Amino acid sequence: MASLLTIDHFNLTFLGAEGDRSPVLHDISLHIAPGETHALVGESGSGKSVTALSILRLLEETNQVHASGSIVFEGQELTTLDKQAIRAIRGNRIAMIFQEPMTSLNPVYTIGNQLIEPLLLHQGLSKAEAAAQALYLLERTGIDNPEYRINCYPHQLSGGQRQRVIIAMALACRPTLLIADEPTTALDVTIQEQILRLIKDIQAEYAMSVLLITHDLPMVQKIADTVSIMHRGRIVEQGAVSEIFSTPGEAYTRHLLAAVPQGVQQTRQGGPKLIELRGITCSFAMKTPWSGWLTRQKRIIKAVDDVSLSLNQGTTLGLVGESGSGKSTLALCLLGLNTFDGQVLYFPQTGVSHCLSDLTTRQFRPLRKELQIVFQDPFSSLSPRMTIEQIVAEGLQVHGLGGTKEERRTLVAQALEDVELDPGLAGRFPHEFSGGQRQRIAIARALILRPKLLILDEPTSALDMTIQKQILELLKDLQQRYQLTYIFITHDLRTVRSLADQLAVMRQGRIVEAGPAAAVFANPQQEYTRRLFDAAFHLNQRLENRPCP
Template identity: 50%
Template sequence: MSGLEPQPLIDAREVGVRFRVEGGHVEAVRNVSFLLMPGETTALVGESGSGKSVTARAVMRLLSRRAEIADRTRIFFKGQDMAHLSEAEMRKLRGNRISMIFQEPMSSLNPVYKVGTQIAEILMLHQRLTRKQAWDRAVELLEEVRIPDPAARVNQYPHQLSGGQRQRVMIAMALANRPDVLIADEPTTALDVTVQAEILHLIDDLKAKFGMGVILITHDLTVVRQFADRVYVMQHGEVRESGPTADIFANPRHPYTRRLLSSEPKGSANPIDAQAESLLVGRDVRVEFTLRRGGFFKGSYQTLVACDSLSLDLRRGETVGLVGESGSGKTTFGMALMRIGKLDGGEILFDGRRIDSLDRKGMKPFRSRMQIVFQDPFSSMNPRLSVRQIIEEGLIVNGIGRTAAERFARVQKALRDAGLPDTISHRFPHEFSGGQKQRIAIARAIALDPEFILLDEPTSALDLSVQAQIIELLRRLQRERGLSYLFISHDLKVVRALCHRVIVMQHGRIVEQGPVEQVLVNPATDYTRRLVRAAFEIAA
């Protein structure tokens, strides 16, 4: 190698990690080798369980006590083998020369300390700055990551910041000591598309400014295509394929890589009958919340209008997408239409009948006809109930099925219709993957033979290939059962593949609506254009 060629920042060779479990070991990573060059971004991509995050944590030596790194593993950082350094030696590198930002900033930041205190601590530890110097530097770092009014923000606690701002704080902490390597583990998965674009551009700009190397862990191929120089595709703990990003996307060789690339949401909504009648109608729906501000004795109250005179007309067999950033009022509007959330004004009709004034008892006959599937299926299921009990519960409450045998037959049919074997009814939620749990949630909804289902971000936490399967399942169920969907999402790729019409919300108001092809191809407002660019181009 000539002296002119740059040396790799990270040269990982034959990384192997296994975990001790009852009765033996599980190999999470096998013989993974990769390079990270200065000023470049290397992406580790693959589905959940592929070993991406374990590989990154092996580099940082942040694995649990049950983990064992293979003896043959070598992880060179600027020529120094980190795989076998002592913990004291690793502490000098970790957070100093090599930093990591995690997927969920709220669980990484300490909720009892101010943001400035947490950033200053790193500076005082590694740079021996005084408290005053570290605090001033923390303000500069927040400004560097483009947090507005940084002098005020350093005095705030994590819960007082938005998700995107918390992620920026994590980046500021990671970059405090000007590291040579930044490991970003799914840094934007939980964020809105526009915030996601801002964060990714920020990391890219800072990488160029300071000549860092970035290891990007993600399952979002749009992000990889735009921001990564080199890609390593992982499956079952092994690298299936690697190479320059352009080559991998243009000419994928391994079947798994081809499957990943073909898993991007595609297709379009089922054709809809032009004569289809209205099923769910909302007129001038209004929802308000009263917020208290200030101290205990001098508090003041103000009204937040979450849904400001919103209207919707959903026809039988139709899917309407409700999109917008976090806090735009999408879910609040959906819950109000279902009459399981607050409602302060307006009319709601279901199948021609007014339901906005009905109490809990009056709504009971409608409950089996209107169902909901949530973003996180696990938190919406009782972990102590079996799959059969979870699905059967709604049948019992709504008096569907005369006998236990009849109800069990309905449970089995719902499981089959949701693409699951009907032999799993005795198992419990924790025994299933995220995609399987979401299918169980869908089975629970369709077991009641509803006419309408509210889908609240049902695919956002899923891998691309599982996402594609759920979209196809929802399309098939709609064709077979004539279902109507209200689909709440900030993922416009999924909306394009599933919805007939789309309603764009911002600050509790509808800013644009129309057929999917019209709104997503030729948006009329700046806000929608920004959403579309962020979703399809990851452009700022």
């Protein structure tokens, strides 16, 4: 079969301002047949996204690069086209779904304006025709109430809705090749399933080829036909997905496959009770659109609805559910960062229990060092103006711990060693570290206070498989070393299955199922739980044979 896209012995080098040369891609060769889904897989920094951007020659817009080799699309050599010719292909014959939809969408324009733009630019439609086509695309990609959503701004949509809008924009001109760069990163498993089914369904409808860029190996097994494994700018192995996954030929491929979380954590009883939540309810008032002359009503949303659970010392509670189910809100209630009804009982080893919900801010402050949280995105939760030493030591200063400056510096070095970072890097800033290193820094910041409870809010959602495995092994080691208690908030059911002793499944603010993690995974009782598990674990059912929701 003739190739739609052929990359042949392609090399790319970034040129520095002073003549420095940084080779990034080395001898890349791959081809994609019409209607095929080809996955490009590797760790962060392996060159996946650079390869995709090189196809569209987007790197040339912002960087000085030197390229050699060939990229042929529909029989046309892309590397020699002038700017006008390549722009006619971008978004028209080749479209791209970028990794983070919130940064890909312009925050000052409505969804409708951004959808109409490629239709006016490439298809020559009138504004009325483009608006009608934009409505159709929103409806086709599963956006509810498209007549209302077309006038919304990106921040008014959920993560799954924004990703659907990006897909609608990419499909506006019916491209023959769709490049999907991490299209489901940080989305929960049911939304991931819907997005993947949507892409496969539209691929069949439009006879479209897909280049899927991802570090999610279960996703590759679910959706792709062929795969290329990238490592340090080179393709080290490629072939049919079934062959690569069953009999990988390269050590690096086996290393990647081994990083997928496996197994079930054997339930531990742990020590005495540490935390008990009783009837936690948290509501928010959301303003509705204007209904009349200067009149506006409020709609009450129950983010957490009558939640009760308990957790023993030295164990891990996995808190799972779709986006918006109330997981993070519940964690913030436990920490006293949201107002709520109900009781949070804390039983430290002193034997004196505290009802945290009855404490004033001043009374709660001494206990905060024992109740710490690691947020989802370490890049946004670490101050870019502070060094790593200042970030990690900040909690010591707030709580009056550590004595002298030299003693605090020693404690910072110990905390960095605990998370397997070189203390010699303490003088650097967050932007000088990789995503996995920043997550370790966030853990060190919480760990330096020797907490009893550590809440981990999606700590591995945006990390590639090998870095995820390193972070999970680190968390297990730290828990055993310091008898930590974890609440692990995630949508990654494979990860939580290998880590959690207890499992609580949330939906629409309520706990719909809870119990020992091994028992819940083995025999879920609720239909919602079974649907979550089906989306996460039933990888052998190919998506092209299943209907799109």
